[in-house]
Amino acid sequence: MRTESTHSTLPVATTMQAMVFARAGEPLRLRHVPRPTPVAGQVLLRVEACGVCRTDLHLVDGELPDPKVPIIPGHEIVGRVASVGAGVALAIGQRVGVPWLGWTCGECAFCRSDRENLCDRARFTGYQIDGGYAEYTLADARFCFPLPDDGDAAELAPLLCAGLIGYRALTLAGNAHRIGIYGFGAAAHIIAQVLRHQQRPFVAITRTGDHESQAFARALGAEWAGGADEPPPAKHDAALIFAPAGPLVVRALEQLEKGGCVVCAGIHMSDIPSFPYAILWGERQVRSVANLTRRDGDEFLALALRVPIRTSVTRFALRDANVALGQLRAGALQGAAVLIPDGVAASD
Numbered sequence: 001m002r003t004e005s006t007h008s009t010l011p012v013a014t015t016m017q018a019m020v021f022a023r024a025g026e027p028l029r030l031r032h033v034p035r036p037t038p039v040a041g042q043v044l045l046r047v048e049a050c051g052v053c054r055t056d057l058h059l060v061d062g063e064l065p066d067p068k069v070p071i072i073p074g075h076e077i078v079g080r081v082a083s084v085g086a087g088v089a090l091a092i093g094q095r096v097g098v099p100w101l102g103w104t105c106g107e108c109a110f111c112r113s114d115r116e117n118l119c120d121r122a123r124f125t126g127y128q129i130d131g132g133y134a135e136y137t138l139a140d141a142r143f144c145f146p147l148p149d150d151g152d153a154a155e156l157a158p159l160l161c162a163g164l165i166g167y168r169a170l171t172l173a174g175n176a177h178r179i180g181i182y183g184f185g186a187a188a189h190i191i192a193q194v195l196r197h198q199q200r201p202f203v204a205i206t207r208t209g210d211h212e213s214q215a216f217a218r219a220l221g222a223e224w225a226g227g228a229d230e231p232p233p234a235k236h237d238a239a240l241i242f243a244p245a246g247p248l249v250v251r252a253l254e255q256l257e258k259g260g261c262v263v264c265a266g267i268h269m270s271d272i273p274s275f276p277y278a279i280l281w282g283e284r285q286v287r288s289v290a291n292l293t294r295r296d297g298d299e300f301l302a303l304a305l306r307v308p309i310r311t312s313v314t315r316f317a318l319r320d321a322n323v324a325l326g327q328l329r330a331g332a333l334q335g336a337a338v339l340i341p342d343g344v345a346a347s348d
Helices: 054-060 153-160 162-172 186-197 211-219 247-254 294-306 318-329
Strands: 015-020 029-034 042-052 077-084 095-098 101-103 136-140 179-182 202-206 224-227 236-241 256-264 285-288 313-317 336-340
Touching: 015 318, 042 095, 042 153, 042 318, 054 318, 077 136, 077 153, 095 136, 095 153, 101 136, 153 162, 153 186, 153 294, 153 313, 153 336, 162 186, 162 236, 162 256, 162 294, 179 186, 179 247, 186 202, 186 211, 202 211, 211 224, 236 247, 247 256, 313 318, 318 336
Parallel strands: 179 202, 179 236, 202 224, 236 256, 256 285, 313 336
Antiparallel strands: 015 029, 042 077, 042 136, 042 336, 077 095
16 A cells, blocks of 8 residues: 655665766776665665666667766666655555666657657666666656565566566567567566467577577477577567577568568667568568556566566676676576675575
8 A cells, every 4th residue: 555755764874885887898886875865756765686687788888878977777676665755655665666767758749649668858777867786776756666575576676677678579569479589588588488378389599509598498488499590490470589689680580471570679789781672571570669668567567477477587796796797798697687785685
């Protein structure tokens, strides 16, 4: 039950630890920074866990333009309400999640037509708004999602982006029956569980020779798993591309049935090579996913409980964020990496 508050708080420290990004190509630095204070409409969260997303990797590698610097990355945040500003209907101690989309104007044509994910003035968590690679973080209360109080925070964290973006990508594929998943990381291992729940067959395409990821995909229900250099046993009705490699678009089109759709789910992708019109012809489509809406969040988080989705996570201490990013870059993780601040008890 939410209670209206003008300004409530629990005792918290005046400073906090945070991993800070200052310049592309440099590692994040552990800093002691002032703990922020919420103003009207904002909530201060004590971070329980923050997922490590490939978007964070694009940020630190300088592949995303014009971030706020210095910035605290992280946008798969699970936290407990520590303090609220005026007008916030969240209870102290309540668990909420914070996604990539952190603020929209509410006034533009996109916002007024239920497409707030395309708002030209949108601001994003861990990119223009300090994120969750920290002990505490501020968020706009309107963009926080209530989360189960009794779940493992680390296992909930990947739902806030890997799950949400994967879900939006899947909805853009429509009612396609047979799905090809390109890149089997954090998002893919969540969407595989949704597809299995929906009784839709899928195959997984990984990096050539990545037998560990292929075995992981098969364990989650893939009918077939192989490298990008291997032809799947049948054509897809839709393809979801989670790996940031442009050549996979061409590969997916070559394996796509007529009338099918290739959905590119990343915020950044290498250039797509030229390709013959013949593999697009037949009313095939290529489209991108941009961000998420709050409706996506409400729908997906309700679905995640019904399935129920079980995420596979590797936990890292907050101070080891660079190690987690390095393992993600190397493709050494199955599932998702999650950062745990010091003092937060790990759950089994």
